[in-house]
Amino acid sequence: MPDSQHPLVKVQDLIVKYGERTVLDGITTQFNASEIRVILGTSGCGKTTLLKSIIGLVKPFAGRVTLFDREMKDPDEPETVKLLSKIGVLFQNGAMLGSLTVFDNIALPLNMHTQLHPKVIEEIVHTKLAQVDMPHAAYLFPGELSGGMRKRAALARSLVMDPSLLFCDEPSAGLDPVTSAGLDELLLKIRDILSITIVVVTHELMSIEKISDKIIFLHKGKLLYDGLFDEARRIDSGPIADFFARTEPAENDTESSRLNLTVENII
Ligand SMILES: Nc1ncnc2c1ncn2[C@@H]1O[C@H](COP(=O)(O)OP(=O)(O)O)[C@@H](O)[C@H]1O
Ligand SMILES: [Mg+2]
Incomplete structure (x- = not known):
């Protein structure tokens, strides 16, 4: 480190x-x-x-x-x-894919870049959602979220590969x-708990x-x-x-x- x-x-x-x-x-x-x-x-x-x-x-x-x-x-x-x-990136218009649930949006990088077992992916996605204070939003669609929640979900997705x-x-x-x-x-919380x-x-x-x-x-x-x-x-x-x-x-x-x-x- x-x-x-x-x-x-x-x-x-x-x-x-x-x-x-x-x-x-x-x-x-x-x-x-x-x-x-x-x-x-x-x-x-x-x-x-x-x-x-x-x-x-x-x-x-x-x-x-x-x-x-x-x-x-x-x-x-x-x-x-x-x-x-x-590296995680949260772009200004960091759009979530509207046809996928929050869960599937966040799982996307893991499905694309890792061979992790679906159970492990599930655990990681729920952990990330908890880190952005949205533990209950996994099965909502982006269109059902407020602007602030969408940003938090996009943030969870940018953190899902554990970037430094x-x-x-x-x-x-x-x-x-x-x-x-x-x-x-x-x-601030994310910087402190994840030392990112x-x-x-x-x-x-x-x-x-x-x-x-x-x-x-x-x-x-x-x-x-x-x-x-x-x-x-x-x-x-x-x-x-x-x-x-x-x-x-x-x-x-x-x-x-x-x-x-x-x-x-x-x-
Ligand atoms: N892909 C591009 N092609 C041509 N000009 C661009 C492109 N992207 C940005 N620019 C221009 O480069 C300048 C800097 O843009 P940008 O980095 O987006 O600024 P900021 O993020 O500070 O608002 C702006 O004048 C913008 O119009
Ligand atoms: Mg800009």
């Missing part, structure tokens, strides 16, 4: 282009074991692209990504496939503040305050800040200060105005 000084993810001089356009321009950072790392920046600055390049869904133009001390090469190589099996690293792209997008706060609590390293893209200041150990801030494809959240909050000018000023809840903030803020930020 890597210690806390030992990076699980290393990104070095990463450049990503879509066609002629440079979207990530020389990113260097690393994420350590058992921390929650939050990726911040305004819409379109390259957050999702960074996640996708780390997990091999987007091919870098230049630079290196190292996961668990191994360089990511061709995503189809057997060695990379093995690396990726240690979990990526979540805007996990609370579209959720009301109370449900979103519950999801934050759940991520979590990398989260989020816009929501309340989430960031509650869950982040460290943040990185991307701006126009460049890494502007890499360090503690509290120190980032003390920066008083430039894009980082602007970002926090925009996402800061007003003093007389109410649940509903925060909800508006959330929705505005998603768009």
